[in-house]
Amino acid sequence: MGFVVAIDGPAAAGKGTISRAVADHFGFQHLDTGLLYRAVGARVQAGEDPIAAARTLTPNDLERPDLRTPEIAAAASRVATDPALREALVAFQRSFCALPQGAVLDGRDICTVICPDAEVKFYVTAAPEVRAERRFAELSGKGMAVTQAQVLEDVLARDARDMCRADAPLVAAPDATILDTSDMSIAEAVASAIAVVDKVR
Numbered sequence: 001m002g003f004v005v006a007i008d009g010p011a012a013a014g015k016g017t018i019s020r021a022v023a024d025h026f027g028f029q030h031l032d033t034g035l036l037y038r039a040v041g042a043r044v045q046a047g048e049d050p051i052a053a054a055r056t057l058t059p060n061d062l063e064r065p066d067l068r069t070p071e072i073a074a075a076a077s078r079v080a081t082d083p084a085l086r087e088a089l090v091a092f093q094r095s096f097c098a099l100p101q102g103a104v105l106d107g108r109d110i111c112t113v114i115c116p117d118a119e120v121k122f123y124v125t126a127a128p129e130v131r132a133e134r135r136f137a138e139l140s141g142k143g144m145a146v147t148q149a150q151v152l153e154d155v156l157a158r159d160a161r162d163m164c165r166a167d168a169p170l171v172a173a174p175d176a177t178i179l180d181t182s183d184m185s186i187a188e189a190v191a192s193a194i195a196v197v198d199k200v201r
C-alpha cells in the first residue's frame with residue numbers, strides 16, 4: 001500500500017485545487033473521483049445503461065470537455081445514488097490506494113468507503129454562498145450563461161442529494177481534519193493541507 005491522502009467535501013469547496021496542489025507537492029498521483037461519476041452521467045444522458053457505462057469507461061471519457069457543465073454535474077449526482085453503480089467504480093478507485101508513489105483521491109466517500117485506512121483524511125468545506133460564488137466565477141469565466149442564484153440553487157440541490165442518499169452519503173469522517181476554506185485564500189488552504197500531511201509523513 002502507498003501513502004494515501006483522502007479528501008471529501010461538498011461541491012466547489014476547494015477539494016480539487018487542494019488535491020492537485022498536495023499531489024504536486026509530494027509527488028503523489030491524483031484521482032478526481034467526481035470525474036468518474038460525471039463520465040458515467042454523461043453516457044447515461046446519451047441513453048446508456050449506467051453499469052455498462054461504468055464497466056467500459058476509457059481515459060477519453062474522463063477528458064470530455066463537457067464534463068464540467070452544471071447539467072453533467074446534476075446527472076452525475078443522480079447516477080451516484082445507485083449502489084450498484086457505486087460498487088462498479090470501487091475497484092478502479094482502490095487501485096490508486098496501492099500506488100507505491102502515494103496518491104491523493106478526492107470525492108464524497110473517499111474517507112468513509114473507498115480509502116477508510118488512508119494515512120491522512122480531510123473534509124474540505126465552505127459556506128454555500130462562498131462555494132456558489134466560486135463556481136459562478138469558474139463557469140462564467142468559461143463563457144457559460146449562468147446566474148449566481150442558479151448556481152447556488154444547483155449547488156444546494158446537489159449537496160442535498162449527496163448528503164441524504166442512503167448509500168455512501170457525503171459526511172465528514174470522524175477522523176478527518178476539517179478544513180473550512182470560507183475565509184481562506186487558495187494559498188492558505190493549500191499550505192494548511194500540506195502542513196497536516198507533513199506531520200504524518
Ligand code: C5P
Nearest residue numbers: 033034035037076077080107108109162
Ligand atoms: O466532485 P464533483 O462535483 O465532480 O462530483 C460530481 C458528483 O459525483 C457529485 O455531486 C456526487 O454526486 C458524485 N460523486 C460521488 N462520490 C464521489 C465523487 C463524486 O457520489 N466519490
